[in-house]
Amino acid sequence: MTYSKRLDNRGFEETRPIEAKVGIIPNADGSAYFKIGNTWAYAAVYGPRNLHPKFLQDPQKGILRCNYNMMPFSSSNERVRPGGSRRSKEISMVTEKALLPVLDLKEYPNSVVDVFIELPQTEAGSRCAGICAASMALADAGLLMKDLVAAVSVGKVGSKLLVDLDYTEESYPDADVADIPVAMTPNLNQVTLLQMDGKVKKEDISKLLDMAKKTCMNIYELQKNALKEKYKADSQ
């Protein structure tokens, strides 16, 4: 069956419904959730706080530690084994690298900022949802940041270019699929995460990046509003 229409009737440049909220975990210094369709990411930020073991400390600047974790029954197919895996370790690392360019940790030497991203429910695009949630949580934690980070996955199924692939599209059996998660800083206009899974032509890549940029701007507006919503009372 050739792929000519999205399975959930979305437009090709339309994301799944997004919901974002800031300040959801009272014990954390900053927290947020970001839900895109059936992919839910909760992020909690703790710190800057004391870092041990001591040899990990950097006297020049604070360090960022991200932890990405999918809960055991979060995905619709196989049970995810609890604890870290090769995959979660990689995603933790790329999340860290996606967030570091906007963070200014020079003010916090020898300390650590911990980011915990928990996904109770996933259906593709989880690293992007995680990055979106984490960037809001970091802003909520009052850290010095140059910009927020917005992320979305773009890709190609058969001959169609599309935004925010869901699980059925990511694993579409009868066509070539390319899945490209992209994270961007909306105001500084930089790409902080770019990965790719599958085959895609050079011309398509630039088109896809334009689509990703447009979508990231929309996501940024949602993140901004969610942050302002929490502190609305303070501006009165």
Add this chain to the structure above:
Amino acid sequence: MTEIRIKEKEIVVPGEVLAVGMEVLPGTGTYRMNDKIIAGRLGLAAIDGRTIKLIPLSGRYTPKKNDVIICKVIDVNFSGWRLDTNSAYSAMLSMKDATSDFIQRGADLTQYFDLGEYLVCGIVNVTSQKLIDVTMKGPGLRKLRGGRIIQVDSHKVPRIIGKQGSMVSMIKNETACNIVVGQNGLIWIDGQPEQELAAIRTIRKIEKESHLSGLTEKIKEYLAGNKGE
């Protein structure tokens, strides 16, 4: 041509353009990129003449010189005490800043301040590497005995203290509790158990409604209504 894109007391998020033009200057929490001034953190915008700065609304306590804070003794060593400051960095209280008593070389320092005890101390100095020196010499700086410690958001502390300490002295008078508010968000309360609870309830209320104007009047009514209980 200078254009200020935000209003006074508006909430801004990191990356938001606050103003365009070279006539305005970036204050704390903001940075300049080309001719734009951009928010470098989440905060409340404040326009002060030609500069735009951000007032932080959230985040951990950052130690500042001359702050009076409440600390917990976490370690005792040869020359003094190490204190937890409720921030990312611990503070050092040296023997000579702790007391004017003569302390014999090699004396047991725990007889002055033991592990787990709380102290009110003043920050003397904070280095670029965030090494903190504190002192116990000064008015009101002392060891805390009895009572209880609660933690609040350090950005709400000015509200809890009030103008010239009006808010906190009102709570003290109404509940007959001794209260010490540390800039680091730790508050010590000592009094009759029910009164301590009343004071905590009041402080939590201030923390929750810190953005409202005329808060002192509201809290006065709240405390008056609470007295009967």
